[in-house]
Amino acid sequence: MTDVAMAAGFASIRRFNDTIYKTYGRSPSELRRQKTQLADAVQVPTIALKLPFSPPLNWAALIQFLMLRATPGLESATMERYQRVISLNGCHGLVEVRPIAEQNYLIANIYIPKVSLLAQIVERLRQMFDLNANVADISAHLQQDSVLAPIVAAQPGLRIPGTWDPFELSVRAILGQQISVIAATTLAGRLVSTYGEPFTIADLPWADASLRFVFPKPETLVKADLTKLGIPRSKTAAILSLAAAVVERSSLFTYVQTLDDVVQTLCQLPGIGEWTAHYIAMCALREPDAFPANDLGLLRAMKHLGEPVTKARLLQRSHVWRPWRAYAAMHLWSFDSARLTDKERLSA
DSSP: OHHHHHHTTOSOHHHHHHHHHHHHSSOHHHHOOSOOOTTOGGGOOEEEEEEEOOSOOOHHHHHHHHHHHOOTTTEEEOSSOEEEEEEETTEEEEEEEEEOTTOSEEEEEEEOSOGGGHHHHHHHHHHHTTTTOOHHHHHHHHTTSTTTHHHHHHSTTOOOOOOSOHHHHHHHHHHTTTSOHHHHHHHHHHHHHHHSOBOOOOSOTTOOTTOOBOOOOHHHHTTOOGGGGTOOHHHHHHHHHHHHHHHHOTTTTTOOOSHHHHHHHHHTSTTOOHHHHHHHHHHTSOOTTOOOTTOHHHHHHHHHTTOOOOHHHHHHHGGGGTTOHHHHHHHHHHHHHHHSOHHHHHHO
C-alpha cells in the first residue's frame, strides 16, 4: 500500500489513508483481503499507461531504428510494438510500448514487482521514445534551411531514438564501431546472454518468451573476459575502461554541464572518439545539439542533397541548425538510409 501511495503521488501515508477512508468508508488494511508478496511474480499485475506526446510522431522511423539494433535476449521489436527486459534499483521487469492509431499517445504495458518505481520507468520510456520533444517547433526551425527543408517536410514527426540506460547504449556504441549493424547486434547478444542476469517471465500473455536477460552491470563487465565472445581486444579494452569509469563514478552519465563537457569527458576514455561521444550524447544523454560531424552517412546525405562537404565544412554548415543539430542529423541519416539497399543499410 505504501508503494501504491507513493506511485500515485501522495506526499504522505496519512493523506493516502485519509483519502481512501473518505472514498470507500474503510481503511486500506480493511480493503486488503490478503497480503501480496511483491517478490511473488505470479501476483505482480501488468500496469497499462498512456504516454502522451505532442504530434506528429513518426513511429515507423523510430521502431525501424530500434528493430535493426534490438539485442537478442534483451529486446524485441516489430512494427507493432517494442519490448525489453528492464532493471532498476536491482528490480527486474518487462515493458512493452506500442502505438495507437490516430491517437496522440503510446501505450506502455509495465510489469514490475515494485510499483514505487513506476514514475521512474515512465520517465525513462518517455526519454527512450523522445516523447518530450516538440517536433513541430524543431521541424519549423530546421526547415528555415533550404537544403534541409524538403527532407524535413517529407519526414514529419521524426524523433531521436533513445535508450533505457546510458551505459548500455555506450557499450553498444563501442561494439558498433567500424562494423555493420547486424554484426554489432550479434556481439551484443553474446554479451547479454553470457554476462546478463537471467530474467524469468511469468505467465504474461503479451510477453516475448525470447527475452531472458537483463543487460550486464558495469560491476560485472569490469571483471569479464570479453575476448572469448569474439569481441576484438581494442573494443574489449574500451568496454572494460568504460565499465571501470562508471563503477568508480556512478554519476558519469548523470551530472554533466554542457555538450562540450560530455564530449570531453567521454573522449578521455580509451576507445571513445568524437563520433562515439556525440552519438552517446545524442541518444543516451538527450543532448539536442550533439552532432557527429565526421559521420559518413551525414556526409553522403549532404552530397545527395547537392551540397558535398568535408567534415570541417559540415561542422561549419551545421551552426544554422542549432540548437537542434541532433534532429538535423536524424533527418540526414533517415534520408541517407532511404537511398540505400537493404544489404547496404545493414552494413552501414
